[in-house]
Amino acid sequence: MKHVTTKRLPPIPAVCLLPVQPLLKRIVKRIILDHPTIFDRLGPYKQCSYVIDAGRLPFLLLLRPDPLNPRLRALTRGPAHPCDARITGSCAQLARMADGCGDGDALFFSRDIHITGNLDAVVCLRNAIDDLDGSIMDSIWGMLRGPGKLLGQPARRRYHRRAATWA
Amino acid sequence: MLRAAVDAGADAVYCGFQNATNARNFTGLNFTSEELHSSVAYAHAHGAKVLLALNSFASAGRFPLWKEAADCGARIGVDAFIVADIGVAAYIAHHHPHCRLHLSVQAGASSPEAINFYCREFGIRRAVLPRILTIPEIRQLKAEIPCEIETFVFGNHGLMVEGRCSLTNYAVGISTNMDGACSPPSKVRYDRDSAGAVIASLGSHVIDRFAPDEQAGYPTICKGRYCTAARPEPFYAFEEPISLNLMEMLPALAAVGVDALKIEGRQRSRAYVGNVVGGFRKAIDAVAAGRAPDLIDLLALTEGQKQTQGAFMTKKWR
Incomplete structure (x- = not known):
């Protein structure tokens, strides 16, 4: 992993993550609603647990891409969480990959992402996401309503501006 | 992914089924017959061709898999099959004589005699040349064969002896040529040591420490660094992580009669496909119009963030 100069937000205790969980649940459901075939390619890895360590986030994400019972949960940093694979990178780089704007191999070569655990499961997840038409980030933006949508617009515009120059 | 290539301006796209019949047999990649059907329709609607890769080697008892794949591809209406195994070539030539056959680089045919044999016996219409020939050698070869030629212009530069490399098989018992996977991810492991270095292993073999x-490279034995008693500091025993990039040489390739240019990357992302194909599309169009190609920077997408013109420029490229 490259030396990261940006500071990570301080870890959040588990109780503070409680309000985040329903939001994450909605996000994963929305993604599957918008992209119903997203996890079809995962074959034997639908039951796998992926821990995603997105750089500055004060918590980890746990993804279990079971199409029948998808899970995306926030986990506290600190204790080692059992998982099949762990993917580490900055929020921006991981968002790029999730959106098909970043090349996983290039990010790996440049050491911007790091993978441990079951590499086959990670490659399979990468291939499944890369097979998508459309944007996962747009699905997430699309969930925002009212003031959240209003506040999110500048961030969305900034994301799309930057995405146009990526890769 | 096929759509990304078509949308970026590819004239033809290689693809394969989700099994050992092609040399990119990785989990989560490739097509079901239904997906191939709709993808062929998409490509044809946009003026692009689909070439079905059946370019691994069938072993005893497994030939029906290749036959079924060929029959399915013919039914769907792919524009050509790319093959390496003479048994597969013979089957398609006999049972689907109306289909175009291309010779994969996996066949390792680098002489006029070898290519003429494939043309004569199986009606091969195009040969993909191994990445071991210089431009003058390609010119000479082209003059002595009756078929089209295709050369790699961008991507992986893992040469070894194409179609004959058994390093993965030696290390983990899975064959690149017969199972379609070089360094299958299920056998690769990355561990991080206390100093923050990453140790890459294939099976029980440590192949590098970054x-x-x-910069890192693919976890393949041919790109690994090793220590020996004679040379205790780690060194690249075969070749270093690097990608082929011949964008600058497009005019020279056109001048010696190369008919098609191949970009490697069926296992890469939509971003890679879009950028590399789009960049080469513009460069090729410029050359066709008699202008110098506009060279775009693709270094970020190369292995180890290094690029080479390899053997196309000189026999000794290291």
Whole structure:
């Protein structure tokens, strides 16, 4: 992993993550609603647990891409969480990959992402996401309503501006 | 992914089924017959061709898999099959004589005699040349064969002896040529040591250790660094992580009669496909119009963030 100069937000205790969980649940459901075939390619890895360590986030994400019972949960940093694979990178780089704007191999070569655990499961997840038409980030933006949508617009515009120059 | 290539301006796209019949047999990649059907329709609607890769080697008892794949491809209406195994070539030539056959680089045919044999016996219409020939050699070869030629212009530069490399098989018992996977991810492991370095292993073999700020490469034995008693510091025993990039040589390739240019990357992302195909599309169009190609920077997408013109420029490219 490259030396990261940006500071990570301080870890959040588990109780503070409680309000985040329903939001994450909605996000994963929305993604599957918008992209119903997203996890079809995962074959034997639908039951796998992926821990995603997105750089500055004060918590980890746990993804279990079971199409029948998808899970995306926030986990506290600190204790080692059992998982099949762990993917580490900055929020921006991981968002790029999730959106098909970043090349996983290039990010790996440049050491911007790091993978441990079951590499086959990670490659399979990468291939499944890369097979998508459309944007996962747009699905997430699309969930925002009212003031959240209003506040999110500048961030969305900034994301799309930057995405146009990526890769 | 096929759509990304078509949308970026590819004239033809290689693809394969989700099994050992092609040389990119990785989990989560490739097509079901239904997906191939709709993808062929998409490509044809946009004026692009689909070439079905059946370019691994069938072993005893497994030939029906290749036959079924060929029959399915013919039913769907792919524009050509790319093959390496003479048994597969013979089957398609006999049972689907109306289909175009291309010779994969996996066949390792680098002489006029070898290519003429494939043309004569199986009606091969195009040969993909191994990445071991210089431009003058390609010119000479082209003059002595009756078929089209295709050369790699961008991507992986893992040469070894194409179609004959058994390093993965030796290390983990899975054959690149017969199972379609070089360094299958299920056998690769990355561990991080206390100094922040990443140790890459294939099966039980440690093949490299990347220091914290060092560029990484693919976890293949041919790109690994090793220590020996005679040379205790780690060194690249075969070749270093690097990608082929011939964008600058497009005019020379056109001048010696190369008919098609191949970009490697069926296992890469939509971003890679879009950028590399789009960049080469513009460069090729410029050359066709008699202008110098506009060279775009693709270094970020190369292995180890290094690029080479390899054997196309000189026999000794290291």
